[in-house]
Amino acid sequence: MLDALIISLQLALTTTLLLLLIALPLAYVLAFVSFKGRTVLEVIVALPLVLPPTVLGYYVLLMIAPDSWLGSAWASVFDSSLAFSFSGMVIASVLYSLPFAVQPMQQAFRAVPKSWLELGKTRGMSIKPMLRHIILPASKGGVLVAAALSFAHTMGEFGVVLMVGGSIPGETKVASIALFELVEMQQQQEAAQLALILLAVSFVMLSVVYSINRKPLVAGS
Amino acid sequence: MNHIRITTKLGSLNLDVQADFAHEVIVISGENGAGKTTLLRCLAGLEACQGQLQIAGDVWLDSAAGFVKPTEQRNIGFVWSDAVLLPWLDAQANITLGVKDGDAAWFNQVCEALEVSPLLKRKPAMLSTGEAQRVALARALYIKPSLLLLDEPFSAQAPDIRLRLRQALKDLQQTLDIPVLMVSHDAEDAKVLAQQHWRMREGKLMNSVASTKVFATDARR
Numbered sequence: 001m002l003d004a005l006i007i008s009l010q011l012a013l014t015t016t017l018l019l020l021l022i023a024l025p026l027a028y029v030l031a032f033v034s035f036k037g038r039t040v041l042e043v044i045v046a047l048p049l050v051l052p053p054t055v056l057g058y059y060v061l062l063m064i065a066p067d068s069w070l071g072s073a074w075a076s077v078f079d080s081s082l083a084f085s086f087s088g089m090v091i092a093s094v095l096y097s098l099p100f101a102v103q104p105m106q107q108a109f110r111a112v113p114k115s116w117l118e119l120g121k122t123r124g125m126s127i128k129p130m131l132r133h134i135i136l137p138a139s140k141g142g143v144l145v146a147a148a149l150s151f152a153h154t155m156g157e158f159g160v161v162l163m164v165g166g167s168i169p170g171e172t173k174v175a176s177i178a179l180f181e182l183v184e185m186q187q188q189q190e191a192a193q194l195a196l197i198l199l200a201v202s203f204v205m206l207s208v209v210y211s212i213n214r215k216p217l218v219a220g221s
Numbered sequence: 222m223n224h225i226r227i228t229t230k231l232g233s234l235n236l237d238v239q240a241d242f243a244h245e246v247i248v249i250s251g252e253n254g255a256g257k258t259t260l261l262r263c264l265a266g267l268e269a270c271q272g273q274l275q276i277a278g279d280v281w282l283d284s285a286a287g288f289v290k291p292t293e294q295r296n297i298g299f300v301w302s303d304a305v306l307l308p309w310l311d312a313q314a315n316i317t318l319g320v321k322d323g324d325a326a327w328f329n330q331v332c333e334a335l336e337v338s339p340l341l342k343r344k345p346a347m348l349s350t351g352e353a354q355r356v357a358l359a360r361a362l363y364i365k366p367s368l369l370l371l372d373e374p375f376s377a378q379a380p381d382i383r384l385r386l387r388q389a390l391k392d393l394q395q396t397l398d399i400p401v402l403m404v405s406h407d408a409e410d411a412k413v414l415a416q417q418h419w420r421m422r423e424g425k426l427m428n429s430v431a432s433t434k435v436f437a438t439d440a441r442r
Binding site: 116119121122126129133138 | 265266267291292293294295296297298299301303305307309318319320361364
């Protein structure tokens with residue numbers, strides 16, 4: 001049980017860190033750039049919200065299978081299989097939680113006052129300094145919400161990680177799957193404990209989100 | 222010499238401005254909706270317009286050739302009618318925003334002249350409207366702009382400090398030797414500060430270039 005919890009936490013942490021890096025350019029583009037195919041990109045980012053996790057897991061599995069482009073490239077570099085591995089689960093989790101990271105950041109970026117962006121331009125700022133000095137400090141709350149939601153959502157995954165990870169004890173068996181197996185084996189007491197822990201983690205994460213949303217998003221104002 | 226020949230349409234406003242000016246202070250007055258702020262924004266490159274702009278020997282806009290110099294390359298000092306200070310930075314960091322290896326002596330000179338030196342460690346939330354306005358003016362001057370654009374920069378100042386600020390602005394303008402365009406409803410600003418006084422109505426300058434030159438014959442120079 002402890003093994004599974006640790007794997008869940010590791011997965012959630014890795015996924016959250018990667019997601020922040022990936023979501024930043026996506027949120028920036030969706031918030032500030034108008035281009036052809038924008039709607040398509042928005043739909044793709046939002047898809048995991050409505051897609052059955054098993055469907056997403058199925059496609060990720062195809063993508064990382066040993067005979068796939070990504071799977072064989074991974075195997076030749078790391079000499080290991082991506083399917084049914086922790087790394088494979090990370091890829092799946094990143095895709096699965098993508099909207100939870102992108103959407104709060106996108107909304108926060110859009111809420112940055114136009115005059116602040118204009119100010120940045122009069123200071124000679126290109127995209128990178130603008131992000132560093134104006135957009136990100138102004139969107140701190142949105143970035144924190146993105147991180148908290150990504151973390152909580154990854155902790156709560158079931159279908160995707162089962163498809164892609166395969167529930168290998170000590171490797172890819174995460175807490176939510178462990179709970180399912182505990183119930184199946186009628187280990188009531190341990191199941192109750194694990195359920196309570198997962199409930200508490202979700203409660204804490206959502207409390208963080210809601211308390212940030214209540215406060216003004218800009219530090220110091 | 223600086224040349225402006227620009228037109229633009231924004232909502233119900235048809236801006237059509239032609240003017241020449243030296244490195245001098247120009248006060249722009251006119252009713253609400255006359256296009257004063259839009260003119261400043263066009264010069265800053267924050268609003269799209271057609272025509273030609275030549276400022277300080279540099280071409281900023283040449284629609285015939287399809288050339289537009291982006292705002293971030295124009296080296297502009299812009300003061301919005303509200304201060305537009307970043308709330309998470311103290312006054313000093315707001316003034317030096319985006320500038321690496323700034324000129325410390327110039328910083329002190331600007332801050333002394335505009336009476337913001339005692340305010341430097343304060344966050345914008347701890348500044349009065351008038352103080353915030355002076356910090357915004359210091360910020361615009363600190364970068365040693367090629368063109369200074371001011372939208373009612375003294376509107377929140379008490380009468381006594383307004384007198385001193387006019388003199389300070391004049392001194393700083395002469396030190397930098399740059400053109401200053403200043404929107405103001407205060408007749409004293411035009412009388413004391415301006416070498417040219419432009420009156421705007423429905424997007425156009427009511428006094429021609431020639432007449433402004435006559436008008437602007439400045440006894441104090």
